[in-house]
Amino acid sequence: MGHGVESFGDNSVAASRRLSTLARHLEASSMAESENVGLRRSLTSGFDGDSVFAHVVKAPEDPILGVTIAYNKDPSPVKLNLGVGAYRTEEGKPLVLNVVRRAEQLLINDRQAKLSVLVSRVKEYLPIVGLAEFNKLSAKLMFGEDSPAIRKNRVTTVQCLSGTGSLRVGGEFLARHYHQKTIYIPQPTWGNHPKVFTLAGLSVKTYRYYDPATRGLNFKGLLEDLDSAPSGAIVLLHACAHNPTGVDPTPEQWEKIRQLMRSRKLMPFFDSAYQGFASGSLDVDAQAVRMFVADGGECLVAQSYAKNMGLYGERVGALSIVCNAADVASRVESQLKLVIRPMYSNPPIHGASIVATILRDKNMFNEWTVELKAMADRIITMRQKLFDALRARGTPGDWSHIIKQIGMFTFTGLNKEQVAFMTKEYHIYMTSDGRISMAGLSSKTVPHLADAIHAAVTRLS
Numbered sequence: 001m002g003h004g005v006e007s008f009g010d011n012s013v014a015a016s017r018r019l020s021t022l023a024r025h026l027e028a029s030s031m032a033e034s035e036n037v038g039l040r041r042s043l044t045s046g047f048d049g050d051s052v053f054a055h056v057v058k059a060p061e062d063p064i065l066g067v068t069i070a071y072n073k074d075p076s077p078v079k080l081n082l083g084v085g086a087y088r089t090e091e092g093k094p095l096v097l098n099v100v101r102r103a104e105q106l107l108i109n110d111r112q113a114k115l116s117v118l119v120s121r122v123k124e125y126l127p128i129v130g131l132a133e134f135n136k137l138s139a140k141l142m143f144g145e146d147s148p149a150i151r152k153n154r155v156t157t158v159q160c161l162s163g164t165g166s167l168r169v170g171g172e173f174l175a176r177h178y179h180q181k182t183i184y185i186p187q188p189t190w191g192n193h194p195k196v197f198t199l200a201g202l203s204v205k206t207y208r209y210y211d212p213a214t215r216g217l218n219f220k221g222l223l224e225d226l227d228s229a230p231s232g233a234i235v236l237l238h239a240c241a242h243n244p245t246g247v248d249p250t251p252e253q254w255e256k257i258r259q260l261m262r263s264r265k266l267m268p269f270f271d272s273a274y275q276g277f278a279s280g281s282l283d284v285d286a287q288a289v290r291m292f293v294a295d296g297g298e299c300l301v302a303q304s305y306a307k308n309m310g311l312y313g314e315r316v317g318a319l320s321i322v323c324n325a326a327d328v329a330s331r332v333e334s335q336l337k338l339v340i341r342p343m344y345s346n347p348p349i350h351g352a353s354i355v356a357t358i359l360r361d362k363n364m365f366n367e368w369t370v371e372l373k374a375m376a377d378r379i380i381t382m383r384q385k386l387f388d389a390l391r392a393r394g395t396p397g398d399w400s401h402i403i404k405q406i407g408m409f410t411f412t413g414l415n416k417e418q419v420a421f422m423t424k425e426y427h428i429y430m431t432s433d434g435r436i437s438m439a440g441l442s443s444k445t446v447p448h449l450a451d452a453i454h455a456a457v458t459r460l461s
C-alpha cells in the first residue's frame with residue numbers, strides 16, 4: 001500500500017516535470033515560429049486565409065434519398081418513412097431474402113471455389129464487363145430462357161452498378177456512338193433520370209405520360225409526342241411498374257407504342273428496376289421488353305436487382321444492348337469496356353456472385369420467385385387496406401387509383417402543401433410529389449396514414 005502511494009508520488013513528480021518541459025518547449029518553438037511566420041505560412045502552410053472552396057454553396061438534399069435523412073432526424077415514435085422505394089416487412093424492418101442468405105452461406109463455404117464460375121470467396125478483380133455467368137443469366141431472366149436474340153449472340157450484357165449505373169453506362173455509350181443525342185423521358189419519371197442522362201452527354205426532353213385528371217395513362221399524348229420526336233431519338237421506357245405513377249400501358253397499348261416507335265425508328269431504352277414487383281411474375285413483368293426484342297429490332301435494357309432481390313446496397317445490375325447482328329454486338333461490347341474502364345474500372349464481385357448463385361440453381365431460383373411473390377402480394381394487400389381505411393373514414397375523393405396502380409408506389413395526388421402538413425403533423429415522410437412507397441407500409445401503420453391523408457385532404461383541399 002505504502003509502496004503504491006510512494007510510487008504514485010514519484011510518478012506525479014515525474015509527470016509534472018515532463019509537463020513543464022513540454023510547456024517550455026512549446027513556448028520556445030512558438031517564439032521561433034512567430035519570427036518567420038509570414039514567410040512560412042505563405043510558402044508551406046495550407047491554412048492562410050479563406051478556403052479555395054469558400055464559394056461552394058450548400059446543395060439541397062436529393063428529393064428521394066433526402067427524405068430518409070429528414071426521417072432519421074425525427075425523434076417521434078410514430079414516424080413513418082414512405083419515401084424511398086425500399087421493401088419493409090409487416091414489422092417495418094428491412095428484409096434480406098432467405099434465398100440470399102443461403103446463397104451467401106454457399107459462397108462462404110465453397111471450398112473448391114470453381115474459379116471460373118462463382119468467385120465471391122476470391123477477391124480478385126472481375127473483368128471490366130463483370131462476372132460472365134451473371135451476365136448470361138441476367139440476359140436470360142430479362143429476355144427469356146429461349147430468346148432467339150440471345151441464341152444468335154445478338155445481345156451483349158455487362159454487369160454494372162445496379163440500375164443507376166446501367167443507365168449511366170448505356171447513356172454514355174449512346175452519347176459516344178449513336179447518331180441521335182436526344183432522349184425522351186416520360187413526364188413524370190424517376191427524379192434521377194434527367195440528371196443521369198444529362199451527365200452522360202445526352203439532351204433530355206419529355207413525352208406526355210400521366211394524366212392527373214384520370215390518374216391514368218395519357219395514351220393519346222404519349223403517342224402524339226413520340227410521333228413528333230425526331231427520327232432516331234432515344235425513348236426511355238419503364239419496363240413495368242412505372243415510377244412514380246404506378247401506371248403501366250396495357251399489352252395492347254405497348255403493342256401500339258412498339259409499332260409507332262419502330263416505324264419512327266425511335267431507339268427504346270428500357271429501365272427495368274421492378275421486374276417481378278408489378279405482377280409478382282418475372283416473366284409477365286418482362287413482357288413489354290420481350291415484345292420489342294421479338295421484332296428483331298435493337299434496344300437497350302438497364303436491369304436492377306436492388307428491389308426484386310433486395311440487394312439495394314450491393315449495387316448489382318446489368319446493361320444489355322440488343323443488336324441486330326452478332327458481330328455488331330461484339331463490337332458494341334468492346335466499346336462498352338472503354339466507357340466502363342475509366343469510370344469505375346470493373347464492378348464489385350459479391351452481389352453478382354449472389355445473383356448468379358440463385359439464378360443458376362433451379363431450387364434456389366424457385367425459392368426466390370416465392371419470396372418475390374410474397375413481397376409483391378404484401379404490397380397489394382397494403383393497397384387494399386389503405387383504400388378500405390380511407391373509405392371507412394369517408395375521405396373526400398375517389399381513391400380507387402390506390403388499388404389500380406402497380407408496383408411499389410402509389411401516386412396519391414396529394415399536393416406539396418398536403419405532404420408538408422402530413423410530415424409536420426403526423427411525422428409521415430414521403431416525396432413532395434405525393435408518391436408513397438407502399439412497401440414501407442404495414443397493417444399497423446395503415447390507420448395512421450389514413451388519418452393523416454384524411455386530415456390533409458379535408459383541411460387543405
Ligand code: KET
Pocket residue numbers: 064065083084085086161162163164165190192238243271273304305306312317
Ligand atoms: N430506375 C427506377 C425507375 C428507379 O425507381 C430506381 C430506384 C432506379 C432505376 C435505380 O435503382 P438502383 O438502386 O440504382 O438499382 N428508385 C428508388 C431508389 C432511388 O431513388 O435511388 C426510388 O425511387 O425510391
